[in-house]
Amino acid sequence: MLFTIVLPTFNEKENVNPLLDRLFDSLRDANYNYEILFVDDSSDDTPDIIRQRMAENSNIQLVHRPKEERTGLATAFIKGFQKANGQYICCMDSDLQHPPEVVPKLLEKATRDNTDIVVATRYAKGGSAEGLGDLKTLYGIYRRAVSIGMKYFTQIIFIPTRKTTDPLGGFFLFKKELLSDTVLEPRGFKILVEILMRTKHGKVSEIPYKFLAREDNESKATFAQGLEFLKHLLYIFRTVPEAGRFFKFCLVGFSGVVVNLGILSLSVEVFNVDKNTGWLAAVIVSILSNYFLNTFFTYGDKKSSSRAESLRRVTYYYIVSVAAMAFNFAVYRLGISFGFDYRIAAAVGIIAATAINFILATKLVWKLPVKA
Ligand code: GDD
Ligand code: MN
Numbered sequence: 001m002l003f004t005i006v007l008p009t010f011n012e013k014e015n016v017n018p019l020l021d022r023l024f025d026s027l028r029d030a031n032y033n034y035e036i037l038f039v040d041d042s043s044d045d046t047p048d049i050i051r052q053r054m055a056e057n058s059n060i061q062l063v064h065r066p067k068e069e070r071t072g073l074a075t076a077f078i079k080g081f082q083k084a085n086g087q088y089i090c091c092m093d094s095d096l097q098h099p100p101e102v103v104p105k106l107l108e109k110a111t112r113d114n115t116d117i118v119v120a121t122r123y124a125k126g127g128s129a130e131g132l133g134d135l136k137t138l139y140g141i142y143r144r145a146v147s148i149g150m151k152y153f154t155q156i157i158f159i160p161t162r163k164t165t166d167p168l169g170g171f172f173l174f175k176k177e178l179l180s181d182t183v184l185e186p187r188g189f190k191i192l193v194e195i196l197m198r199t200k201h202g203k204v205s206e207i208p209y210k211f212l213a214r215e216d217n218e219s220k221a222t223f224a225q226g227l228e229f230l231k232h233l234l235y236i237f238r239t240v241p242e243a244g245r246f247f248k249f250c251l252v253g254f255s256g257v258v259v260n261l262g263i264l265s266l267s268v269e270v271f272n273v274d275k276n277t278g279w280l281a282a283v284i285v286s287i288l289s290n291y292f293l294n295t296f297f298t299y300g301d302k303k304s305s306s307r308a309e310s311l312r313r314v315t316y317y318y319i320v321s322v323a324a325m326a327f328n329f330a331v332y333r334l335g336i337s338f339g340f341d342y343r344i345a346a347a348v349g350i351i352a353a354t355a356i357n358f359i360l361a362t363k364l365v366w367k368l369p370v371k372a
Pocket of ligand 1: 008009010011012039040041070071072073076092093094095097147168169170171189190
C-alpha cells in the first residue's frame with residue numbers, strides 16, 4: 001500500500017463526517033491504494049460515527065484505545081505509525097484546521113521530488129497561520145507570538161528543524177522507512193520535531209496551506225502543553241547527541257572557565273604558587289576537564305575505539321585548544337589595532353575562538369576513524 005493517513009481524534013464527533021467527505025473528495029482521482037487510520041481516544045460518540053463510515057468504506061481503519069491507554073496525542077501517533085501499512089504516512093488533525101485538499105498534494109510532492117518528508121507549512125508564501133488567532137485581538141497576538149517564538153527557539157538550537165519553515169506544525173507526510181531504525185520518544189504535541197531530530201532524513205520539502213480557525217470548540221493547546229513542549233526539547237537535547245551540539249560545547253567551555261578560575265585561585269591563595277605557574281596549571285587542568293566533559297556530554301555518540309585513539313584525541317584536543325587561544329589573542333590584537341574598544345575586541349575574540357575551537361574539535365578530535 002502506498003499511503004496511510006493517520007488521524008488522531010479526541011472528541012471530534014462533529015468533524016469526522018465532513019472530514020471524511022472532503023478527504024474522499026480530494027482523493028477521488030487517486031490511482032493508488034491508501035488507508036485512513038483513526039487513532040481514537042474519545043469519550044463521546046466519535047468512534048461510533050467512524051464505525052458507521054467503516055461499514056460503507058473499506059479504506060477506513062480504527063484503533064479505539066481503551067481508557068487506560070489514552071496517554072495523549074504523541075502516543076496516539078506512535079500507535080498509528082505501528083499500524084500503518086502505507087509506504088508514506090501523513091499526519092494531520094481531525095478538526096478540519098488542516099484542509100484535507102492539501103493531502104494529495106503532499107503525496108504528489110513526495111513521490112515526484114523523492115523527498116523523505118513533506119511539510120504542510122503555515123509560514124511560506126501562500127500559507128497562513130490565522131487559525132492561531134486574530135491579530136486584532138490580544139489573545140491572537142499572544143498565541144502567534146508564542147508560536148513564532150517557540151519555532152525560532154527550536155530552530156536556533158536544533159539544526160535539522162531548519163529544514164522546514166513549520167517544524168512545530170502537525171500536518172506533514174514522511175516515508176515510513178525513516179522509522180525503521182529509530183525509536184521515537186515523543187511527549188506532547190510536536191511529533192514532527194521528534195521525527196526531524198531522531199530519524200536520518202534527506203530532502204525535506206513543503207506545501208503552503210492556510211491553518212484555519214476551529215469552528216466549534218477550543219484548541220486543546222494549553223499552557224501546560226507549552227511546558228510539556230519545553231520538556232520535550234530538553235529531553236531531545238539530552239538524548240540525541242547531535243541535538244544542540246554547539247550549545248553543549250559552549251556549556252562545557254563555560255564549565256572550563258569556572259574550573260580554570262578555581263584552580264588559579266586555589267594555587268595562588270592556598271598553595272602560594274606564583275601567578276604565572278598558577279595560570280599555566282589552571283589552563284592545563286581546565287583543558288583536560290573540558291576534554292572529559294566533551295567526551296561524555298558533547299560527543300557521547302563518538303566513542304573512542306581504543307586506548308591509542310583516546311590518546312590521539314587528548315593530544316589533538318590540547319593542540320586545538322592552544323591554537324584557539326592563540327587565535328583568540330590574534331583577534332583581540334587585531335580588534336584593538338582597528339581602533340575598537342579593548343573589551344569589545346576581547347569579546348569578539350572569545351566568540352570567534354569558540355567557533356573555531358568547536359569546528360576543529362568536531363572535524364579533527366572527535367572525527368570517527370574511517371572504516372575500511
Ligand atoms: N487520539 C488522540 N488523543 N487525539 C488527540 C488527543 C489525544 O489525547 N489530543 C488531541 N487530539 C487530536 C484532536 O482531536 C485533533 O484532531 C488533533 O489531535 C489536534 O488537536 P487540537 O486540539 O486541534 O490541537 P491544536 O489545534 O491546538 O494544535 C494543532 O496545531 C499545532 C500547531 O500550532 C495541531 O496540529 C498540532 O499538532 C500543531 O502542533
Ligand atoms: Mn486544532
